[in-house]
Amino acid sequence: xxxxxxxxxxxxxxxxxxxxxxxSITRNLGLETSQWKVSDVADGNMNLVFLVECGSSSxxxxxxxxxxxxxxxxxxxxxxxxxxxxxxxxxxxxxxxGSVPEIYHFDRDQAIIAMEMLSPHVILRKKxxxxxxxxxLADRLGKFCARTAFRGxxxxxxxxxxxxxxxxxxxxxxxxxxxxxxxxxxxxxxAEMNHHTKGLDGIVSALRSDIDLKLEVQKxxxxxxxxxxTLLHGDLHSGSVMCTETETKVIDPxxxxxxxxxxxxxxxxxxxxxxxxxxxxxxxxxxxxxYQEWILKVIEDTCIAFEAExxxxxxxERAGILFPKSxxxxxxxxxxxxxxxxxxxxxxxxxxxxxxxxxRRVLSLAHxxxxxEIEDIKIRAPLEARNLIMGxxxxxxxxxxxxxxxxxxxAYRYNSExxx
Amino acid sequence: xxxxxxxxxxxxxxxxxxxxxxxSITRNLGLETSQWKVSDVADGNMNLVFLVECGSSSxxxxxxxxxxxxxxxxxxxxxxxxxxxxxxxxxxxxxxxGSVPEIYHFDRDQAIIAMEMLSPHVILRKKxxxxxxxxxLADRLGKFCARTAFRGxxxxxxxxxxxxxxxxxxxxxxxxxxxxxxxxxxxxxxAEMNHHTKGLDGIVSALRSDIDLKLEVQKxxxxxxxxxxTLLHGDLHSGSVMCTETETKVIDPxxxxxxxxxxxxxxxxxxxxxxxxxxxxxxxxxxxxxYQEWILKVIEDTCIAFEAExxxxxxxERAGILFPKSxxxxxxxxxxxxxxxxxxxxxxxxxxxxxxxxxRRVLSLAHxxxxxEIEDIKIRAPLEARNLIMGxxxxxxxxxxxxxxxxxxxAYRYNSExxx
Numbered sequence: 001x002x003x004x005x006x007x008x009x010x011x012x013x014x015x016x017x018x019x020x021x022x023x024s025i026t027r028n029l030g031l032e033t034s035q036w037k038v039s040d041v042a043d044g045n046m047n048l049v050f051l052v053e054c055g056s057s058s059x060x061x062x063x064x065x066x067x068x069x070x071x072x073x074x075x076x077x078x079x080x081x082x083x084x085x086x087x088x089x090x091x092x093x094x095x096x097x098g099s100v101p102e103i104y105h106f107d108r109d110q111a112i113i114a115m116e117m118l119s120p121h122v123i124l125r126k127k128x129x130x131x132x133x134x135x136x137l138a139d140r141l142g143k144f145c146a147r148t149a150f151r152g153x154x155x156x157x158x159x160x161x162x163x164x165x166x167x168x169x170x171x172x173x174x175x176x177x178x179x180x181x182x183x184x185x186x187x188x189x190x191a192e193m194n195h196h197t198k199g200l201d202g203i204v205s206a207l208r209s210d211i212d213l214k215l216e217v218q219k220x221x222x223x224x225x226x227x228x229x230t231l232l233h234g235d236l237h238s239g240s241v242m243c244t245e246t247e248t249k250v251i252d253p254x255x256x257x258x259x260x261x262x263x264x265x266x267x268x269x270x271x272x273x274x275x276x277x278x279x280x281x282x283x284x285x286x287x288x289x290x291y292q293e294w295i296l297k298v299i300e301d302t303c304i305a306f307e308a309e310x311x312x313x314x315x316x317e318r319a320g321i322l323f324p325k326s327x328x329x330x331x332x333x334x335x336x337x338x339x340x341x342x343x344x345x346x347x348x349x350x351x352x353x354x355x356x357x358x359x360r361r362v363l364s365l366a367h368x369x370x371x372x373e374i375e376d377i378k379i380r381a382p383l384e385a386r387n388l389i390m391g392x393x394x395x396x397x398x399x400x401x402x403x404x405x406x407x408x409x410x411a412y413r414y415n416s417e418x419x420x
Numbered sequence: 421x422x423x424x425x426x427x428x429x430x431x432x433x434x435x436x437x438x439x440x441x442x443x444s445i446t447r448n449l450g451l452e453t454s455q456w457k458v459s460d461v462a463d464g465n466m467n468l469v470f471l472v473e474c475g476s477s478s479x480x481x482x483x484x485x486x487x488x489x490x491x492x493x494x495x496x497x498x499x500x501x502x503x504x505x506x507x508x509x510x511x512x513x514x515x516x517x518g519s520v521p522e523i524y525h526f527d528r529d530q531a532i533i534a535m536e537m538l539s540p541h542v543i544l545r546k547k548x549x550x551x552x553x554x555x556x557l558a559d560r561l562g563k564f565c566a567r568t569a570f571r572g573x574x575x576x577x578x579x580x581x582x583x584x585x586x587x588x589x590x591x592x593x594x595x596x597x598x599x600x601x602x603x604x605x606x607x608x609x610x611a612e613m614n615h616h617t618k619g620l621d622g623i624v625s626a627l628r629s630d631i632d633l634k635l636e637v638q639k640x641x642x643x644x645x646x647x648x649x650t651l652l653h654g655d656l657h658s659g660s661v662m663c664t665e666t667e668t669k670v671i672d673p674x675x676x677x678x679x680x681x682x683x684x685x686x687x688x689x690x691x692x693x694x695x696x697x698x699x700x701x702x703x704x705x706x707x708x709x710x711y712q713e714w715i716l717k718v719i720e721d722t723c724i725a726f727e728a729e730x731x732x733x734x735x736x737e738r739a740g741i742l743f744p745k746s747x748x749x750x751x752x753x754x755x756x757x758x759x760x761x762x763x764x765x766x767x768x769x770x771x772x773x774x775x776x777x778x779x780r781r782v783l784s785l786a787h788x789x790x791x792x793e794i795e796d797i798k799i800r801a802p803l804e805a806r807n808l809i810m811g812x813x814x815x816x817x818x819x820x821x822x823x824x825x826x827x828x829x830x831a832y833r834y835n836s837e838x839x840x
Binding site: 167 | 580583605635
């Protein structure tokens, strides 16, 4: 056996030497590595990210570190998260073509993924903070969630393939553990890495004293950790989406796992709601009203697109073991009530996850720039308070909130209330 | 690498030669293989089973065939089911000591498990047909279901261990596919391998026309195939239990998989109910009434034992990521409502599975001796009719049947009704 080269982290200096022999890379950037311009563009919490340019060509090279980049080696993380990210990306590309960056090269041992540079795309969260609209955003991500949910499930896949795949992603243990801890557990008691804005103590303490809330959150954790319904992105917030004015792409699925079909949709809506509640900290007057209306419309249209696409796939691509046509259509029996029920099940989970994500982004380790960039905490805290209290209502009432309009109406109401 | 010996099936002739060198076997049977008495005692549908005796020592040697024994090589099955059986057995032995036969030897390539001979144990189904009582049966199996459900879940295990284990058992694809097809799908339409007793056509046709029933059954299939809550036996009917008058052991977990915590309990209750409904075909008068009462009592006591043990483990062994003490007890907050909710969730699933198993044993490929041994189909069909109709009610009302007493009362009522 050939000795595998030891893992070594990339630098702007060593990158051209290390990647300059790989055909799938030089095909794009050319063989003249001395002409390559390499910039460190790491932005997230976890990985090294480089932009490599040569003339009019460019690509992104992402490398996992054996620890979380922002914390350092006191928080070790497995290199294999690059493997899981790659495995999700190729499945997403198959299940929703054009939704994710093209992959040029993957090296499991070095934890490197080289992929398409999205340009002039900007992280969606930045656009939401800047008050910029994106045409087609709702339709694009609604379809993405529906296609990946449906096509990764036993509604669509050969069940042997789905089980093999589920087994692979059960290996993404450490990243799932982050979600289990930071999203579903830490926010609900005084955990070590928690922090929240001064002024919220009363509300936080009320939340943490609500046993019913904690019970419902933990029931959602049971679903997260044990309902392997479909392959999810696993971290679909507005920082995992890149957009131009008219195009939307999804990135960074290293938290990918088999989980509840409503998980990605719920987390996405949650991050839109946080963008919505944080707006008074970023603009005012007419701009504020109009932009907040746009965000609520995006939430509604995302759900409409999700449902329409899911219904379409149910009727045209249902080939898995679940709700087989042999038992329904082939017997002259409609499966539309079953479809309604499954959509209700997905929606209930989405609403629950949405509420929980609203809590963790204000109470747990990783906060959102939407709120964090509001420097005046006297402005920030009351906005976060609305967000926390609505999250609480969503978790507890997730079975009775039947349509997205009820959720956006609720947000509109909270947006006008004073809780602090 | 040493060449692995090719898979070869055991015979009464070659068994002593092939196993006579294995210390863990000769330690029991002695080295004088010429003294070994080997008998073919295969009884189930799937595997070769031999009883090997020498003097007062004995053991069972079970070997998987590359096909189902009763059907032949037209129904290929993977040899690795022996591996899954072994892997479940060692976990069950750890999670509920004394509940399963002791293992002496396992050979994955030859698909052989050598284990303790249970003697004078008899298959529970035979006892139920013969009208024999077993002391401690309910308590033993109630505890078995509770201990394996709890200790194999994220309520108890380290989550990294649970995920690794879940991945392993996702590999039991072919046996899960049998359950998915024969239990959750075939009974509900006119599938190829189905058969049912003459006289039931009207009832069968009514069942298969009920879209709501099929919808609820398929929702349970979604849970079966995608709720990896705990490691289950996967086939816990009265043919997988061996008893003396006072001792009970569980065997044959080759269908083991990570699934809903209520699955084993529900299948067990279902098989008791079929024993109950079939009794008028096996005895009469006072014996009948008394024995039927005993079966209903076993069902009730099994559920009582399950609940008591599950509550005990919740309060004394809850160390997994779900409902952590850090979030409840450590905050001075009771977790008893959460426990009630989880038990309700388990019970709802158990009732659903119970109803479905009642259907498949009368409609699908594999029927139960309880009914099949009633030769006069004019007697058998009306008893099976009660069973089918009660199964229907259980599936549809599983959310509203709150305690086991409601289920046994329902059985008592059906037992006196004429549906054919």
